[in-house]
């Protein structure tokens with residue numbers, strides 16, 4: 082690791098002020114991604130702003146029936162929080178499908194949103210990478226790209242966002258609360274992460290110095306019919322090759338409301354409202370689910386090693402929707 | 413407002429296996445390196461140094477974490493338990509005894525991490541079946557493949573009466 086300064090922020094205003102005064106400083110929460118990246122010299126902040134003593138650990142029920150989750154709530158505490166287990170089982174399942182118990186004890190809600198890609202080229206400081214060193218090129222395009230994107234990629238970058246939690250948050254239409262030098266604002270989850278386009282160095286639409294303070298879930302939690310399906314190289318402690326968050330509201334045997342989000346396939350959690358439209362108002366059956374899977378990959382493009390993900394999405398979508406109808410978790 | 417610390421070393425207080433220590437640490441010192449290199453507690457192992465193996469697992473305020481991804485300065489005021497702190501004098505921790513009873517190791521390299529992780533797992537209380545033990549111990553790799561015996565040992569510690 083390169084040497085760096087250390088500031089322990091006493092309140093949100095101080096954290097934001099310190100970040101605004103030093104553009105090369107970075108916040109640190111659980112450290113499970115940032116310390117790793119610093120060891121690999123992928124990033125070298127001038128200063129770490131320790132936000133772990135900030136009062137952002139509450140999970141509060143809101144008057145409108147929603148739930149507000151502080152940015153420092155650990156992935157463990159969130160996954161097992163009684164309100165989350167009872168009302169948002171999709172979120173609980175997705176978090177528990179990620180990382181390991183030790184890492185989930187450390188990892189924070191805010192940090193999980195901001196974790197960076199696991200692309201091998203991004204992680205190797207000796208190689209070019211448009212995300213790490215803009216303009217240097219993307220070796221994954223013609224290189225080893227088994228874990229890479231099939232949707233929404235660009236000729237600059239085919240990295241994927243690695244989070245499981247974020248796939249559930251996308252399906253649940255969460256909102257992100259942030260505070261920055263210019264004040265506080267909220268960002269719809271779909272507008273939080275970005276597609277790579279010509280600026281793959283930017284993962285999100287956070288502005289410099291902005292701190293995530295909370296994630297808010299709307300009232301509708303799809304508690305009865307939700308399933309997170311994660312397909313990976315080993316059954317635990319591995320990133321997703323493809324994952325599907327499926328949530329349904331069933332009324333009189335018909336799909337009244339549907340949400341689908343995909344992980345492991347794009348630079349952001351992939352939510353396609355037109356796929357959800359296909360489900361709404363219909364009776365749940367496998368033929369319909371297969372059409373939805375087909376629809377989701379209509380613009381997919383494999384790059385060689387990751388071609389298998391296209392077929393995998395088709396099948397995983399069917400299984401996730403079947404599991405959601407049955408009301409259960411991953412078989 | 414807490415003080416802004418200097419760019420060189422920071423003064424921290426840590427309780428390690430019951431003893432309160434006042435230390436000066438560089439901000440980039442990981443808890444793992446502090447334990448092994450400064451405090452001579454080499455029971456905790458550095459397997460991968462990247463959060464991928466669990467050999468460095470210790471308990472911080474009773475919660476299992478990967479010490480390789482934890483900066484010591486951020487743990488100011490915390491209580492750390494390593495494998496050296498599990499036994500009470502000559503009396504082994506029930507999990508240590510269970511690992512011996514079940515021959516739950518071969519080379520022993522992963523064992524300190526397995527033990528601390530298992531202590532954390534029992535405290536969390538989310539596992540009751542062998543499948544749940546397997547899933548919730550998945551953050552600890554064992555290159556010798558002692559997994560079946562590790563699961564059996566933890567099962568014994570969790571359900572002491574079954575083995576009696």
Ligand SMILES: Cc1cc2nc3c(=O)[nH]c(=O)nc-3n(C[C@H](O)[C@H](O)[C@H](O)COP(=O)(O)OP(=O)(O)OC[C@H]3O[C@@H](n4cnc5c(N)ncnc54)[C@H](O)[C@@H]3O)c2cc1C
Pocket residue numbers: 107108109110111112113114115116117132152156178179180181184187188189190191192193194195196243244245246291292293294318319320321462463464
């Ligand atoms: C071996 C391994 C396996 C893993 N497997 C999985 C997996 O299967 N699925 C999965 O989803 N994840 C996985 N992870 C990733 C893990 O979930 C993330 O590292 C973790 O969620 C990051 O949270 P953190 O609090 O530790 O973030 P940190 O490392 O502290 O920070 C990460 C980034 O977020 C920024 N940041 C943190 N908090 C805030 C905030 N409040 N506001 C603004 N910026 C902030 C930091 O500046 C930094 O850039 C794995 C990690 C490891 C090491």
Ligand code: FES
Pocket residue numbers: 457458459460461462463464465466467468469478479480481
């Ligand atoms: S040394 Fe920390 S997880 Fe491998």
Ligand code: FES
Pocket residue numbers: 516517518519520521522523553554555556557558
């Ligand atoms: S006993 Fe050898 S690595 Fe586990």
